[in-house]
Amino acid sequence: MKINKFPSWVIVVVCLFIGLATSFKAKQNIENLEHQLWLNSAEPDSHAFLTKATQLLNPKVNLLTQFSSIISAQPQLQAAQYDELAQASLKNHSQLDEVSLGYYLIDSQRLSHKWSFGTANAFQQNDALKAELLNLYRLSKSHQGQVILQPKQAPNNKPQSLIAAINFEHQTNEYFLFSVIDTAAINFALNHLHKPNKLAFNLTLTNKTKPILNWDFNQFTTTNLLTEKSLTIIPNYHWHLQTQVLSNYNHGPNLAKANKVFAAGIIFSCLIACLIGFLAWLRHLANEQTAQTELKLEALHAQLNTCLDNFKRSAKQAVYSQLAPKAISTIPPYVSNVIKICSSLEEKGINLKRNIKDKKATLGQIVAYIDNSVLTTRRSAENMIKAGESLYNLDHIKQDLEQDSIRQVHLQTHIEALIATYKPAHKNVNFIMTVGQDLMVETYPGSLTHLLTILLNNSLEHGFKNRTDNVLMVEASFNKRKGLINIRVEDNGLGIDAEILQAIDDNTDHPQLVGIGLALAKQLAEEKFNGTFNIKSKIDRYTRITLNFPQQVNAPTKEATQQTENAPTDNQESSSSPKGEALSAE
Secondary structure, eight states: OEETTEEHHHHHHHHHHHHHHHHHHHHHHHHHHHHHHHHHTTHHHHHHHHHHHHHHHHHHHHHHHHHHHHHHHOTTOOHHHHHHHHHHHHHHOTTOSOOOEEEEEEETTEEEEEEEEGGGGGGGTOHHHHHHHHHHHHHHHTTTTSOEEEEEOOGGGOOOEEEEEEEEEETTEEEEEEEEEEHHHHHHHHHHHHGGGTEEEEEEEEOSSSEEEEEEESSOOSTTEEEEEEEEEETTEEEEEEEEEOTTGGGSOOOHHHHHHHHHHHHHHHHHHHHHHHHHHHHHHHHHHHHHHHHHHHHHHHHHHHHHHHHHHHHHHHHHHHHHHHHHTTHHHHHHHHHHHHHHHHHHHHHHHHHHHTTOOOHHHHHHHHHHHHHHHHHHHHHHHHHHHHHHHHHHHHHHHHHOOOEEEEHHHHHHHHHHHHGGGOTTEEEEEEEOTTOEEEEOHHHHHHHHHHHHHIIIIIITTTOOSEEEEEEEEEETTTTEEEEEEEEOSSOOOHHHHHHHHHTOOOTTOOSSHHHHHHHIIIIISSOEEEEEEETTTEEEEEEEEESBTTSOOSSTTTSOOOOOOHHHHHHHOTTHHHHHOO
16 A cells, blocks of 8 residues: 555654654744744733833933033033032932032143042042042043043942042033032832842943942843843933842743643644645545456457457458358359250250151251250359359458458459449449459458458448449459559449538547448548548549558558548549540539
């Protein structure tokens, strides 16, 4: 039981393997998708965390830009007035937990202290802080009018602070303003925010060249990394956030769907394999039935061929059965005439003998008796010869039909003998035969007799029904250029309808086509004689059947085996036969 030259079990195993591999791949893809969806579910919390970090830092940086605007607008304010503004900012902004500002006027590249508030006062009391402040001024001078951020490490390893500074010019004066930002408060607020989220973060404050702050929350690693986000605070400074989703976040990725898909894929693969096995089994049954049917068809075909061979043999015997009565019917008249002549001669001999005994016979009577005896004997001999010829022709035809082995046939004698059997029964038909005296053919004589008998019977029994002035012409010639024997049988009978001619040519059924005579003749001409068979006919005018076959039945032909030779034109037929005009005349 095989399908496409492969055993069915191989196909089933391959289908199972493909199904399992596809199911496993689908499971992996769904797991990856669910894992990605699980990671993406942390996107809002990640965005909220970054937004909160920005909200905590921006007010402290914006405070510096606000005071720089105030100083630019009112540089003549006193220190007490600046203190009031700082305290008012602390009260009015809930995001500010402290204010630490320092204000310097630049005089000949020297920092001239004007005002400070909060922890910024320490920069006036500590020489190390003054040096750090001077370095910060030099850095801010290279970024004129822009806020810069620098880290500040507090003593005793306290949490890192951040210094924001700005250098700007107004009118003819140059100013330097800085603010100390307590990052510990920001770190505390962010830790408090992310605790229930079961997320780990890495938050980095960077400029274009290096990181300024770097905080890890909840033991951050690069496993299950969700995404990296960046948010700009001020020009050239931005937060960079990396988010890690912990395994217990939102109960982890939903892998149940992937397992269900994998199980469904396995079940579906098994069903497909079972279906293929079932189809293979059905195909096996169909193949067995087909094999049995083919055996039956072969047996029927053999029986059909046997029946066809038997039919052909029966058809030959039918030819003899048809010709024998016609040939034998001519013998009794010949024999009867001989008996009558002998009786008359015997009676005259007895009378002559009596006259001689009585001496009444004269010399003239004796001479007349002798002359009459010679004449009657001659007539008797002619009748006996004709009867013998009929018997000989009939016996010869019988032997040819029974043996039908290839031999040399004198075509004129063969056709004459055949026509002679028909003439006594068809005295109202004018038989015209035109066959060369030296025309010899090496062929099957019995099949040739069978073929010609079919053609003659077609004209005599169908073409001349209820008609007079009947002419039947048989013509045979040899085409040396093509090496073909050409036999034409033509009558001036009723003709054949075009539809019937087409049915004979196509070997198909037709309501008016009874019997298989012409169809069998066409088959004999093409298969037995390796020739062609052509019929042309016009209603109430003529029927012309043309045969072309090799002079030697097994010899290759030059053109007849490649295409059917067209029948001669009416003018050519008229010139080849003196009676051609009579056959085609209306």
